[in-house]
Each structure stands twice: as structure tokens, then as C-alpha cells.
Amino acid sequence: MNDLRHPLVIAATLSAGIVVLLLGHLQIGALHTSLAEAWQLLWNDDGSNTAFVLHEVRLPRALNAVFTGAALALSGLLIQIITRNPLGDPGLTGVTGGATFGVALVITLLQPATWTVVSAGVLGGCVAATITFTLARGGGFRDIQMVLSGVAVSIFFLAATSALMILERSSMQSLYYWMIGGFSGKGWAEFAWLWPMIVTAGLLALMITRMLQMLLLEDAVARGLGVRTGLWRLIGAGLSVLLAAAAVAVAGPIAFIGFVAPHIMRKALDGDRKSIPLSILMPLTALCGAILTLGADFAALALPLGNRAPAGVLVTLFGGMTFLVLARQVMSRQSS
Amino acid sequence: MSGTVLKWAAWPLLLLVLSIVSLRMGVTGASWADVWYSLGHAPQGQAGIIADYRLPRISAAIVVGIHFALAGLIMQIVLRNPLADPTIFGISGGASLTIVSAMAVSLALVPTDQTVSASTDYIPLGILPYIALVGGLSATLLVLALSWERGPGRGFSPQRMTLTGVIIGAILNAIVMALVLSMSEASTELAILWLAGSLYARDFSHLLPTLPWTLIGLVAIVVLSRSLSALRLDVHSAQSLGVNLRLARPLLIVVAASLAASGVAIAGPVGFVGLLVPYIAKVIGVRQMSYQIWVCCFIGAALVVASDTLGRIIAAPVEVPVGIITSLIGAPLFALILNRNLRS
Numbered sequence: 001m002n003d004l005r006h007p008l009v010i011a012a013t014l015s016a017g018i019v020v021l022l023l024g025h026l027q028i029g030a031l032h033t034s035l036a037e038a039w040q041l042l043w044n045d046d047g048s049n050t051a052f053v054l055h056e057v058r059l060p061r062a063l064n065a066v067f068t069g070a071a072l073a074l075s076g077l078l079i080q081i082i083t084r085n086p087l088g089d090p091g092l093t094g095v096t097g098g099a100t101f102g103v104a105l106v107i108t109l110l111q112p113a114t115w116t117v118v119s120a121g122v123l124g125g126c127v128a129a130t131i132t133f134t135l136a137r138g139g140g141f142r143d144i145q146m147v148l149s150g151v152a153v154s155i156f157f158l159a160a161t162s163a164l165m166i167l168e169r170s171s172m173q174s175l176y177y178w179m180i181g182g183f184s185g186k187g188w189a190e191f192a193w194l195w196p197m198i199v200t201a202g203l204l205a206l207m208i209t210r211m212l213q214m215l216l217l218e219d220a221v222a223r224g225l226g227v228r229t230g231l232w233r234l235i236g237a238g239l240s241v242l243l244a245a246a247a248v249a250v251a252g253p254i255a256f257i258g259f260v261a262p263h264i265m266r267k268a269l270d271g272d273r274k275s276i277p278l279s280i281l282m283p284l285t286a287l288c289g290a291i292l293t294l295g296a297d298f299a300a301l302a303l304p305l306g307n308r309a310p311a312g313v314l315v316t317l318f319g320g321m322t323f324l325v326l327a328r329q330v331m332s333r334q335s336s
Numbered sequence: 337m338s339g340t341v342l343k344w345a346a347w348p349l350l351l352l353v354l355s356i357v358s359l360r361m362g363v364t365g366a367s368w369a370d371v372w373y374s375l376g377h378a379p380q381g382q383a384g385i386i387a388d389y390r391l392p393r394i395s396a397a398i399v400v401g402i403h404f405a406l407a408g409l410i411m412q413i414v415l416r417n418p419l420a421d422p423t424i425f426g427i428s429g430g431a432s433l434t435i436v437s438a439m440a441v442s443l444a445l446v447p448t449d450q451t452v453s454a455s456t457d458y459i460p461l462g463i464l465p466y467i468a469l470v471g472g473l474s475a476t477l478l479v480l481a482l483s484w485e486r487g488p489g490r491g492f493s494p495q496r497m498t499l500t501g502v503i504i505g506a507i508l509n510a511i512v513m514a515l516v517l518s519m520s521e522a523s524t525e526l527a528i529l530w531l532a533g534s535l536y537a538r539d540f541s542h543l544l545p546t547l548p549w550t551l552i553g554l555v556a557i558v559v560l561s562r563s564l565s566a567l568r569l570d571v572h573s574a575q576s577l578g579v580n581l582r583l584a585r586p587l588l589i590v591v592a593a594s595l596a597a598s599g600v601a602i603a604g605p606v607g608f609v610g611l612l613v614p615y616i617a618k619v620i621g622v623r624q625m626s627y628q629i630w631v632c633c634f635i636g637a638a639l640v641v642a643s644d645t646l647g648r649i650i651a652a653p654v655e656v657p658v659g660i661i662t663s664l665i666g667a668p669l670f671a672l673i674l675n676r677n678l679r680s
Binding site (some may be wrong): 135138144145147148150151152153156159160162163165166167169172176177179180200227255310312313316317320321323324327 | 419482495496497499500502503504507508509510511513514516517524525528529532607651654655656657659660663664666668669670671674675
């Protein structure tokens with residue numbers, strides 16, 4: 001039975017799941033395509049409409065979902081590590097809210113180039129993260145206090161974003177849709193900068209796992225081992241904000257994936273074992289985030305919600321409920 | 337004696353002054369003479385705008401402010417949680433969900449071509465508060481049920497309750513957003529404005545259906561003020577004062593939910609008023625229960641009137657909805673109270 005919990009088995013299962021969902025994704029939509037046909041057209045573009053839709057609409061949309069999900073999950077895991085708070089999530093620490101405001105600001109004020117949008121998101125996310133972590137520091141990043149501080153920051157920035165939306169009526173519809181979070185209409189243009197960013201940030205995070213692992217120890221112990229905890233926390237936070245901001249710039253503020261994915265993986269890897277090596281947990285978390293987000297987008301397309309079906313809504317529904325269940329367990333485990 | 341009179345009279349005076357200032361402010365300029373004239377004569381010209389638009393709107397702001405402030409006060413005392421607020425606790429989220437659903441249903445059943453200025457105009461205004469109450473009360477019960485802790489330390493932990501409320505709020509909000517998307521483009525815009533918490537184009541026809549709710553709410557809180565006062569003490573002291581906790585607490589929560597829900601029915605979810613006002617009253621140093629209720633009513637009304645006026649003039653001719661202004665003020669204060677609360 002224990003073999004089922006082997007990291008490689010889990011990784012293989014998740015990857016297989018992603019491939020299956022990807023294929024399903026290619027098949028679904030207004031233009032009905034059979035699986036065999038989709039498979040055929042994926043490799044030979046015969047110039048038909050169906051092939052066009054497949055290559056230019058469905059495939060990039062699905063890939064965007066995969067990478068956004070991985071980014072959000074990694075971002076959440078990094079926050080959980082650097083704050084040692086199991087409730088960490090880019091949405092619940094205000095990072096997503098700040099990034100949302102930054103992105104919305106440049107979209108309404110300028111006709112921005114892609115890099116401007118992403119940098120504005122990163123900047124907004126950094127500001128929000130700084131506020132939240134400064135507020136939460138007094139309480140030593142304690143569980144609920146950090147999250148509630150983050151919620152306050154998040155509400156503030158989302159209210160400011162709503163104000164922007166209302167002041168700039170012409171972009172109201174598109175901003176509103178983006179604020180719900182989803183992947184409809186996301187194409188190769190977004191994917192072209194999304195994947196290098198996320199792969200780079202992900203690899204960087206993987207490279208510093210040894211240091212990050214030390215952050216999970218008591219601060220005094222880590223410092224005794226010669227780890228500059230402040231510096232590595234800052235680097236971890238920077239990577240986390242970068243990942244979250246990239247995700248927001250593509251898909252809008254999608255909450256809870258960053259919280260849920262690491263916890264599902266901790267459970268899958270045998271919850272009893274106290275310390276799971278980050279070098280294992282990290283890639284698995286990314287895969288888990290990818291499959292959750294892709295699954296939500298798939299469900300959004302499959303459900304009869306119209307052609308603008310928002311994946312963000314389904315993620316919030318699923319993520320919020322999981323949060324309520326998991327947060328209870330996580331906190332009671334800590335207090336006992 | 338005159339000190340006591342002044343203490344009680346100062347708050348209505350503050351509100352009166354603010355309202356008169358607010359009558360003058362707006363996209364269309366008006367002079368003090370216009371304001372004065374419109375209050376005593378048949379309105380015409382600039383004075384017409386004041387009497388036809390601004391006066392009803394300010395009345396709506398006052399009512400909404402009283403509703404949310406009292407709802408917040410009751411919740412904070414009954415739940416022993418200084419972070420309690422109708423918005424944060426899902427009451428507004430639940431009320432919004434049922435109202436937006438009703439909006440979507442009425443749009444689907446009776447498609448109209450007529451233009452409306454507030455999205456709730458699609459629904460008969462008299463039943464709006466009831467629709468809101470169903471959603472608001474269910475959401476509150478859900479939050480309370482989910483944050484109840486079993487075992488030896490049974491009871492509610494304020495922070496955990498707040499967190500649960502926030503998450504439930506996020507879930508409800510996601511559903512509302514999906515519903516709004518399913519509407520036609522024109523109604524989407526109205527729904528977005530409504531969801532931000534707006535007093536745009538509110539007049540006496542929106543206000544009258546909620547009048548009984550206001551009256552019943554005020555009477556209930558006055559009748560129950562002794563219990564409310566006792567609930568500020570610990571459970572045993574409250575019981576020894578002869579308060580029936582099993583009856584008083586649920587009753588008070590229902591009163592709070594009704595006030596908040598009918599407030600939502602008028603203006604949409606105006607955030608943080610219920611959080612801000614009791615806190616301000618506490619900072620001012622108000623202790624006596626009856627005076628606390630009195631002060632909260634007027635500060636609540638003044639806060640909403642002031643925020644609405646600010647929203648009207650800050651980016652004129654475009655309006656910033658009042659709910660956005662109160663959220664921008666309220667969120668930092670929420671963080672402040674959170675930090676204070678932990679330190680003590």
C-alpha cells in the first residue's frame with residue numbers, strides 16, 4: 001500500500017491526469033470534435049477551421065491554465081515555507097489583490113505592452129506583500145492573524161480596483177470578466193512570456209530548496225547553521241510574488257490554489273511524516289496546482305454556463321470549501 | 337444637566353450639518369441659497385435637483401448607515417468579536433446572492449426593454465428585504481455552524497469565526513459573479529454598480545418598503561438593550577443579571593441580520609460600516625448602552641452620508657459608489673483593530 005504514496009507514483013499519476021485533461025480540453029467547445037479527430041489534427045494541421053480552433057484557441061488556453069496553476073501552487077507553497085504558516089496562499093496574503101490592482105491600473109491608464117502589465121502586477125504584489133508581512137510580523141506570522149491581515153490588504157486593493165473599473169466605464173466589462181479569473185481568450189501571446197517566467201522562477205525555487213528547508217527550522221537553529229534567514233525569506237517572498245503576479249496577469253485573481261495544492265500533496269505523501277523534503281514536495285505541488293486549474297477550466301467549459309465560463313469561479317468554490325475543511329484540521333493539529 | 341443634553345444632542349447636530357453640506361455638493365453646482373430655498377418652497381431649477389435627487393438620496397444614506405451600524409454593534413457584542421461586521425460575516429454576501437438570483441430570475445421571466453437606473457428595480461421593491469433576509473440569515477447560520485468548536489474549549493474563537501466568514505463571503509461572491517456574467521451586458525453594468533454598494537438614483541420609493549424594518553429594528557434593539565448590555569459581561573454575570581441567553585442571543589442575531597439585509601436591499605453591500613462605527617464609538621469612550629446605541633445610529637448615518645458625498649465629488653462627473661469609499665477606509669481600520677486586539 002505504501003508504494004502508492006511513492007513520490008514517483010504520485011508524479012506519474014498527476015502527469016497522466018494532466019495529459020488526459022489536456023486531450024479532453026482539446027475536444028470540448030462549441031465546435032464539436034471527437035477525440036480521435038482532435039488527436040489527428042493536433043499533429044497534422046490540415047488547414048480546416050477545426051484545426052485552427054484546436055491550435056490557436058484550445059491548446060494555448062489549456063497550456064495557460066496548466067502553467068498558471070503551477071505558478072499559483074508554487075507561490076502558495078513558498079509563502080507557507082517562509083512564514084511557516086500552513087494557511088499561506090497568494091490570495092489570502094493580499095499578493096493577488098495587489099497584483100490585480102497594479103495590472104488593472106496600467107490596463108485602464110495606458111495601452112500597455114505585455115511587460116508593463118506583468119511588471120505592474122509584480123510591483124503591486126510586492127507592495128501588498130510588504131504591507132501584509134509587516135502587519136503580520138508583530139504576531140510572528142501566526143496562523144489566522146496573518147491571513148486576516150492579508151484579507152484586509154486584499155479587500156483594500158480589490159475595492160480600489162472596483163473604483164478603477166467604475167471610473168473607466170469603457171473597460172468595465174473586460175476588467176470585470178478578468179477579475180473573476182479564467183482562461184477564455186488566452187492565447188499563444190500570453191503563453192509566450194508566461195512559460196519562460198514560470199519555468200525560470202520554478203527552477204530558481206528548486207535550486208534554493210536546501211536553504212528554504214532550513215527556514216522551516218527554528219530561526220535560532222537555522223542561524224546557528226549559518227543560514228541568513230532574513231535574506232532567504234526575502235528571496236523566497238520575491239519568487240512567490242513573481243509567480244503570483246504572472247498568474248494574475250494572465251488569468252486574473254484566482255484564489256485558494258496556492259493553499260490547497262501543497263496540502264493535498266502533503267496528505268498524499270503521507271501526512272504523518274513530519275518533514276517531506278522540499279525537493280520532492282515542490283515539483284509535486286506544481287503538478288497538483290496545474291491539474292486543479294486545468295480541471296477547473298475543463299469543468300467550466302463542460303458545464304452549461306455559456307461560452308464565457310469562468311474557471312475562477314469554480315476554483316473559488318472548490319478551493320474555498322477545501323480551505324474550510326483543511327484549515328480546521330491544520331489548526332487543530334497545531335494546537336494539539 | 338445641560339451637559340447631558342449637549343452630549344445627546346451633539347450627534348444629531350453633526351448629522352444635520354453634514355446633510356446640509358451634502359445637499360450642496362455634487363456635479364451640478366448649487367448655492368447655499370438654493371439649499372435653503374429648496375427646504376422651504378416648491379422646488380424649481382437648481383433647487384429642484386436638491387429636492388428631487390439629493391434629499392431622497394441623503395435620506396437613503398442615513399437609513400442605510402443606521403442599519404449597518406446597529407447590525408455591526410449587535411454582532412460585535414453578541415459574538416464577542418470586535419471584527420464582526422455584516423460584510424465580513426457573509427450576511428451581505430448571502431443577501432447579495434439571493435437578490436442577484438432574484439434579479440436574474442425576474443429578468444429571465446419578464447424581459448423588459450425599459451431602462452432602469454438601479455438593478456433592483458427589476459424586482460418589486462416591497463419583497464426585496466425579505467429576499468435579502470433569507471440569504472443573509474442562511475449565510476450567518478452557515479458561518480456560525482462552521483466556526484463552532486467542539487471539544488473541551490467549545491465556543492467561538494473570534495478570529496476563526498472571522499476567517500470562516502471571509503471564506504464563505506468569497507465563495508458566495510464567486511457565485512454572484514458567475515450569475516452576473518450570465519446576464520445581458522446592460523444589466524451586468526447595473527449589477528456591478530449595485531454590488532459595489534451604491535446609492536445612485538435611490539429615492540423614497542426604495543426607502544419606504546424598508547421603513548417598517550427600520551422601525552421594528554429600532555424598537556427591538558431598545559427593548560433588548562438590557563440584554564445587550566448584559567452580554568458585554570461574561571456568560572455567568574449575564575445570567576445572574578437575569579438575562580435568558582438562549583433566547584436573547586439568537587433573537588439579537590436575527591435583529592442584526594434583518595437590519596443588515598434590509599440595508600443591503602436599499603444600497604447593496606456597503607462594506608465595513610458595521611465594523612467602523614462601533615469602533616469609533618468605543619474610541620470616543622462611549623460606555624453606557626443606550627447612549628452607545630444612540631451614538632452608533634448617528635455616526636453610522638453621518639459616515640454613509642459623508643462617504644456618499646465624497647464619492648459624488650471626488651471624480652465628478654463620474655460617481656464612486658459609497659461602498660468602495662467605506663471599504664477603502666474600513667480595510668486599513670480592520671487591520672488596525674486586528675493588531676490591537678491581539679496585543680491586548
